[in-house]
Amino acid sequence: MREWDDMDGKASAQSAATTARRWGIDLAILVAIGLLMGFLGPFDTDRLPKVERYLYWMICVVGGGVIGVVADEGLSRRMAATWRRVAVVSVLMTPPVTLLVLAAQGLLLNQVLNWPSYLGLLWQVWPIMLPLMLVRTLAWRRSPARVETRTVIAAPLPEAEAVFRRRLSAKRRGARLLAIEAHGHYLRVHMDSGAELITLRFADALDELAQAHGWRVHRSWWVAADAVESVRWRRGAGEMRLRSGLMAPVSRTYAPILKEAGWF
Template sequence: MNRETEDGGRARVRRWAVDLAILVAIGLLMGFLGPFESAHLPAGPRYLYWMICMVGGGVIGVAADEFPGRRPAGLWTRAFAVSLLTTPLVTLLVLTTQHGLFGGPFGWSGYRMLLWQVFPILLAVMAVRALVWRSPPARIETRTVIAPPLPEAEATFRRRLSAKRRGARLIALEAHDHYVKVHTDAGVELIALRFADALQDLSRAHGWRVHRSWWVAADAVEAVRWRRGAGEVHLIGGLKVPTSRTHGPVLKQAGWF
């Protein structure tokens, strides 16, 4: 026996264990509620009756649902079809249990009357089971992939920095009157430069102007928060940069919100 067969066998055992647990829980609930005039019965026989009916009838339904072959598509269609198909056999089980435990009549008239009681209960049981085993909705994740910046795209701007930060990783630029504060992973540096000129130097770099006073490097963005026409960009190193309604669309186009 290969590994794949063993895993498949274990999965079937676990699935049946969960199914039996569901049926036992429903049987206990029905014994507690005592529907269809069973509430007047003593507790012991009442619980025994509902456990036999719910577990036994449920096993018949589960076996039919798991039987190899073409199955109806759709959650509710499948539950309805299995319930309709197995109701006659489950009704026979219920009738036999009533006759054996309580000495009730065993005949066609009683069987016909039970059919209309068994079907809705069996349908509810199969619907609960179908919901438990339903496949989770497909989850599609999108992620923005940022290509590393081309060295020549930042070369002009980097020549304006001190030797200590010329080779550092750019994180953001912040406008300060006729100066620009440059945030890097090697610290912050203030240089005498108009913000417009800094943007011109970095026009081919991987980054975005997200505010009238801020430019951020694309590969430094960790998260974007957007609410009611304004937002905030979270950058590496814990830096948080405001995002305006005017410049927010560039982040939306990049897939950040």
């Protein structure tokens, strides 16, 4: 029971640390934007004394941003679509942020606080809050994670490659087969000891290697399964890195084979 309590305590401490870190980064982003607004001095705030101008924008941006962060965190549990949520949050946060801005104007600028001022200010606050939340969202946005898995391949049986290996020179016959690459009626055979060019049609080579552990990954490429180091897929095409550093193309036609093997 005590072990469970210790685990719960560690999980709670880790969660608190993550939350504190996120808030620290959010506040740093808001402070940076507040300083930028103070430097630019939009909406005639450049006429204010420097200290008052920076203080005004720090109150508006940091205070308003905190309201937006709280709203976004609460809404994220119900609305997963990021950009739609940003639009909704920017609208929801505008009324309370406008009250904050109005209060800052009354405190620092001695302006009259009334209903017409509030309504007129709404249309000045929202165009600032929307890009503010967009910047925060972009800062936290992560690219989609690409997970590479590696399938453990058993070593091929000696007879599986025996017929094909007899076509190689004596120097390379015992080397480790990595891939074969078609060049018309010739094949470039990639081994861990180097490459060799032989006369053989690609289709015949595939027949001779039918029992070997490997895949056809392109119209002109076959690779040995135990030679694969990593596979990447981007913009409708893939590439495969072999242990020797050789790069082999992966076409869309043969991608399902690698997906089934666990590489995608």
